[in-house]
Amino acid sequence: MSRAGAPPGLDPERLRAYLDRERPGLVAGPLRAELIEGGRSNLTYRIADDAGGCWVVRRPPLGHVLATAHDMRREHRVIGALRGTNVPVPAPLLLCEDEDVLGAPFYVMEFVPGTPYRSARQLAAIGPERTRAVVLHLTDTLVALHAVDPAAVGLADFGRPEGFLERQLRRWGAQLEASRSRELAGIDELHTALATALPASGAPAVVHGDYRLDNVLVGDDDTVRAVLDWEMSTLGDPLTDLGLLMMYSSLTAVPGSPVSTTRDAPGHPSPTEIARRYADRSGRDVSALPWYTAFAYFKLAVILEGIHYRYTLGQTVGTGFDRIGELVPQFVEGGLTTLRTG
Known part of the structure; x- marks a missing residue:
């Protein structure tokens, strides 16, 4: 269950506690999260801290059933592999397969500024x-x-x-x-x-x-x-x-x-x-x-x-x-x- 003011599927406090354990010093202060609209399947969130840090979290849709259709390890792996090639991809920072944190596996990657032209x-x-x-x-x-x-x-x-x-x-x-x-x-x-x-x-x-x-x-x-x-x-x-x-x-x-x-x-x-x-x-x-x-x-x-x-x-x-x-x-x-x- 998301806390008041948090988007469905992402609890900023639980995520902050996890990041503090796994990547000490990455975030400063409380995290704010918002759902990024436009995705057809997996959910994408923008998270930010008090020091101006900004990242993106990807997780499967709420109530997902077919794990193979929403494989976070697979997404995390391919963007990691393509880093350093001529294909521009966000830098993957961390993969979490412990469902106790957000209720599903997820990964964190860098936030890349830019426009997704949809029309x-x-x-x-x-x-x-x-x-x-x-x-x-x-x-x-x-x-x-x-x-x-x-x-x-x-x-x-x-x-x-x-x-x-x-x-x-x-x-x-x-x-x-x-x-x-x-x-x-x-x-x-x-x-x-x-x-x-x-x-x-x-x-x-x-x-x-x-x-x-x-x-x-x-x-x-x-x-x-x-x-x-x-x-x-x-x-x-x-x-x-x-x-x-x-x-x-x-x-x-x-x-x-x-x-x-x-x-x-x-x-x-x-x-x-x-x-x-x-x-x-x-x-x-x-x-x-x-x-x-x-x-x-x-x-x-x-x-x-x-x-x-x-x-x-x-x-x-x-x-x-x-x-x-x-x-x-x-x-x-x-x-x-x-x-x-x-």
């Missing part, structure tokens, strides 16, 4: 030239991530690249079956088409799993200062990251939608330019990119259908969830169109 409106405020620079640097940062040698940074056993795409397609197909509550035109057709046209993967890499503009912090110089939210990271086919970025760069904003999109901002590079830049700078073959983009549409359709299903059962509360179901067919059609025209 075209936010980007429009900085103008077309800066918007272009931000998105191109986002692309370059993905190239840097996929250039990391997993073995060289201690991540050789971080995943199983062999059969990665088959397992991914099977996993999301199973997720779809678990969320079926209505007829959804085209989604089985899309799943079958993806399975029929499965591409051969190139050299494996560290895959972020949810790479998009609002999962990074951008500095005042319009460069990516930190890549965040590594909960879906693994070793696998790097074009799954690029396909997801292509999908998000193709979406037109839907009023009231919880899905972030920035494509409509003046100056935003086109998906074609993003793909060309990635290919030129990474040296990877992107000829099968339409499949990966269509797969991204399928994944998001399944995720949104799952949210819709939980909403119909009364298990999801908040604004905007009543419209999620209306969005799913648009993502199904986006995937089918991408495969047909790609």
Whole structure:
């Protein structure tokens, strides 16, 4: 139970006592905590002390069940491994697997100042030239991530690249079956088409799993200062990251939608330019990119259908969830169109 004035899931006094034991001198005076909005799954908090110190805490959602889906050790490990590479990540400070402290495992990392651009409106405020620079640097940062040698940074056993795409397609197909509550035109057709046209993967890499503009912090110089939210990271086919970025760069904003999109901002590079830049700078073959983009549409359709299903059962509360179901067919059609025209 959180103390009065504290955000759910984080007790500042218990955290302060733990940090004083494990990292004496790190914090000065009482801790203040606030929940950082925007995360889809794991909870993120900003904590600060009386001396101006500031850090970030990550923990699983309240009432989580599947530990593997919210693995704090895994997130802590990957950002620690990427420190010192060309991939900007916050410095991990401490991992706590003792659930008695906050009720779940958590880790503490440095606070990195920056802006998570979530909408075209936010980007429009900085103008077309800066918007272009931000998105191109986002692309370059993905190239840097996929250039990391997993073995060289201690991540050789971080995943199983062999059969990665088959397992991914099977996993999301199973997720779809678990969320079926209505007829959804085209989604089985899309799943079958993806399975029929499965591409051969190139050299494996560290895959972020949810790479998009609002999962990074951008500095005042319009460069990516930190890549965040590594909960879906693994070793696998790097074009799954690029396909997801292509999908998000193709979406037109839907009023009231919880899905972030920035494509409509003046100056935003086109998906074609993003793909060309990635290919030129990474040296990877992107000829099968339409499949990966269509797969991204399928994944998001399944995720949104799952949210819709939980909403119909009364298990999801908040604004905007009543419209999620209306969005799913648009993502199904986006995937089918991408495969047909790609």
